[in-house]
Amino acid sequence: MNERMAGIQPSGMLPHRSVANIKSPPPLGAGSGPGGSGPTTPTRPIISTFASPSSLRAEEDVIIVEFGTRKVQVGFAGDAAPRGTVWFGPELQRRVGDFREWQPGYVPDWRKSALGGLWGAEYELWCNEVRGQDMGLVRDRVERALREAFTKYLLIDSRPRRMVCVLPSDLPIPLLSAVLDSVFTRFQPPTVSLLSPTVSLAVAAGVRSALVVDLGWNETVVTGVYEYREVYRARSIRGGRKLTEQTHDFLARHIPQTEEKGKAESAQSVPREHVLSFEECNGIANRLVWCKPTSLGMSMAELGEGLPTVQEHEESDEESENATRKTRAVVDITLTSPQPAVSFQLPFESLAEPCETAFFDSRYSACSFDDEELPVHLLVYQSLLKLPLDVRSICMSRIIFTGGGANVLGLRQRIFDEVSHLVQTRGWDPVTGKGVDQLRSNPKLKKRGTGQAGNGPVGVQQQNGGEQDGVWHDAANVTHESDPIEEQLKKGTDKRPRVEGELRAIESVGTWSGASLMTHLKIAAVATIDRELWLQHGVLGACKPGDVDSKAHQRQSLGAGGLMRGAGGSSSWTLGVWGTM
């Protein structure tokens, strides 16, 4: 009887499954063989007899779309990489049939389009500042970019297909709504699922927890992911745009004429006057700007511990080599966007300057930064500091760098070194300042502090510090009390030790690939939005994540509705971590 009932159930979801899909599980079963996971039932023939492939819906290939500020990546679930990337730019915003860029002698008039603080704005899909932003325009841009991506790269027609959108979970809801509106009204997907880029990144790195350092375009976002959940997030405006702006200022300072005119200061004055086109600055930033290795190189060698030794070795080698070449290396740069094109030479060393100011600004002391403009290494350190102890120990050895900023040569290494330096010198002590430094540097005080209780008011302070220190060490060494829940958790897990407590960076295939992987493995997203429901209610129809009973969801999915959500019509849905109105 159970057989039969189980057999009946699939009929509810038949339209969603096609032959291709049903055939996919065998590798799954085969794959479990070598893992030694015991016998598994082979796929049941029952299913194929019930699966009448529906011709109405396109073969069920799920489309994965990753939205970024500057580009959209699309592809099919199961692929290792997106099939195509569409970059936002002025060409994408022209009218259809506007072929001016193909005309001979066409020079884009960047000066005019850069007016009103819009330098580079046409290269972005949106900005996080929603006030005054035209959501209709965002919708149009999304639509055009997707249409281009679908016809040019995916080569698909307009039959409805399920879609998965990878969108940052802190995207403002109006923007999210605009994207979904555009997708639902123009492309007719039956459902759209939302995935978080940080979690997909962790999945694509093979880990459950990670510290994702996204050196993105708008800002650098550090996200702590623990057990596939985003647990902490910190941000700083030091991102790709800042780098490009710094590159602009840097180049503007070095253009021969402006130097003569003494405009060097005006480039940095508040109403920024752009003397170079965005495209060119961005190009230089992508091609030439690099990042110097940390100036704390010497101290790094002593610290050693957390770092793979190979890296340090090469670094010191490089240092000596550099010394000889430093003076010689010059780079020729030709810029065409200033009125008469200029070409000049710059020492290669100086090209690390924009990166230095954009991401570190080490000229200033740490306390002089506002919260939103923390240098990246401090941001990473503080994010780690704010994570709970267990989470921190796991996350710090799973640092993933991503985003366009990760393409700056040497930047990842630099951040990593700076952070490990901070960890080595400061430990995990949130208290900083002269007093603490004194305390730390004075071995006499320290000795007394870590020893038995000192005397006098000073002693009390020391004791406090000692305790904090003690907590950190003890956590690693103390014998655990037996905790039933803990044991339960450990029961099934692999016995192999996890790497934790040391700083380590790992490589991820990429956000898009992670989403592709998850969708391919049929991991259901928490936020799955049905087309009908969206068209009825829009973003206002979303429930709070807590209101949706995941159990009910599961049960429902196994029940009459099958995968066909919305067949019930009344099913509640949520935007998950993307929030509610």
Next chain:
Amino acid sequence: MSPITPYTYFQCPCSDSALFRPGDGSPSSPKNRDFGDEDGAFDPRAPRANYSLYPLEYLLYCEDCHQIRCPRCIAEEIATFYCPSCLFEVPSSNIKSEGNRCTRSCFQCPVCIAPLSVTSFETQPDPNLLGAQDHSAAHHGGPYVLNCSYCNWSSTETGVKFDKSNGIHGQLAKQRNGGTTRLTAKERKERRKELVQSGGSAQGSDHIADEHGIDMETQFANLKHFYQTQLSSSTSGGSGFSGLGELGFSSPTSLSRIMSIYTGGGSLHDKKSKSRLGNMREALEEDEGLIVANLDESAAIEKLRSEGLEGTIDTEQLQNQPPNLGEPHLHGRTRFTSELRPIPYLLRTKRSKRCPVCRHIISKPEAKIQTTRFRIRLIAGNYVPSITIRPLVLPGSSGFIQHPDALLQPLRPIQYMLTFKNPIFETVKISLATPSRTPGRFASKVTVLCPQFEIDANTDVWDEALKDDNRRKRKGEESGNPHQQPEVGKIWERGRNWVSVIVEVVPASLRVDLLEAAPDEEGDEEGEASEKPKVKREVDRGPLREDEDLLEIPMFVRVEWEVDAVGEELGSSRDKEAKEKRELAYWCVLGLGRVAQGN
């Protein structure tokens, strides 16, 4: 905007709903308010207008819905996939498995996107490389390279050579830049299978990964394999990752779950899931997809130092590169010219198009790739009156003939001749409406002298010729007169199926300092008291923006005509008045050219 001035753009009515949709939050955004000006006049300068305007040639027409259909409101179906270079048809199943690029030998140059040709290596005498060649290179047919005949790029620059002259795509997939070989996905799978059979999965990693580290494709495959094993061995009970996963009935785990539901063993189910909780672990080895990042990029920095700007590729070239999965994550190293890969041609499609409402086909190409013909193609130009604009040159006036590219002189009235041509076999009635002042900061004045008129049907040319005398008479009446002056309410010229009317335009002065005064005066004249304070406050004296010197006139066109009713239900009841009224209404943008600056 378009190279040919003057020009016309049509707005597809489908975008109306999107533009004026209520509940948009649009009243709050300042840019959307531009649409709301002057009774919802369309603003061709609004950034959104770029997305809804099309030249007439891009529009199709649904005969059953009597609607214009633009590329945004059309349902497409793919007829064939083909490579634009070799014109070979690609079966649709290959698209899924092999990707969206030509898998034969069609490549584009990564530097200049010209087509690459396969040439024998000897044709380019390069002593250094030839010396390094150890095997039978001397015979013709020896190694082959991809060569760009336009910019002279050659695949030897990245150290890639081929043994055979065909199947380059396959050979390229097995080679890294620099000439080292790599395993393709298929080979890797076989390798893995062998390893598993021999029972040594532990040393699998050193076999699968070669000296270059694990490339992205391999990492992805490893991860996939790892997760599949993990998922199949863990329940979908409660662990975070697979919590809602595995809904497919094909998996044994969910079957067991269903069983437990139906045997009423809620407690059993719970126990089971608890006991297996957290079964899924993370990847721990390279073989499972975990790769410790190599952060050391000093070699790349050195390379950048020695090669400078010439050693790197520009943004466009970078964006044209296909994703290179044959390498470990390159991060910043993709910038070097040595990392360039030949670009396999992107496949293209032939698509047939349907009306999304009535599902009728409105465009269907010939399935054969070599032909460019269409079986069905209902282009809008056959249904919608076309509009052409010409500056009016009065025969009697001074011999000043305006060059089409010449700039318009601000504040000097110009007359334009708008010619409407009727493509359909019925007489159509046309009403035009334009805002008297174009939207935007620099408002030009526009007057259509004759906003309502009729155009005769597009009858047979021979019929016309037979009724020749009649027509000639009329022509002589209207345009033969050298002293004819444009008059309000009168058609300028009329032909078999066309009518010309006059539009008078006073281009605005582009001087920013005059901006304030101009709208104010106008406000007084028209008595728009409410408009006045607003305009005063919002005067924007910023310098000229891109395309602000373009003079574009939004024009609302309404076409009405009558046809013989075709519906049976109509034909039976009202035989007498078996005429059906049809109308079509849409916005157009007439681009007249750029206004001269500086006076």
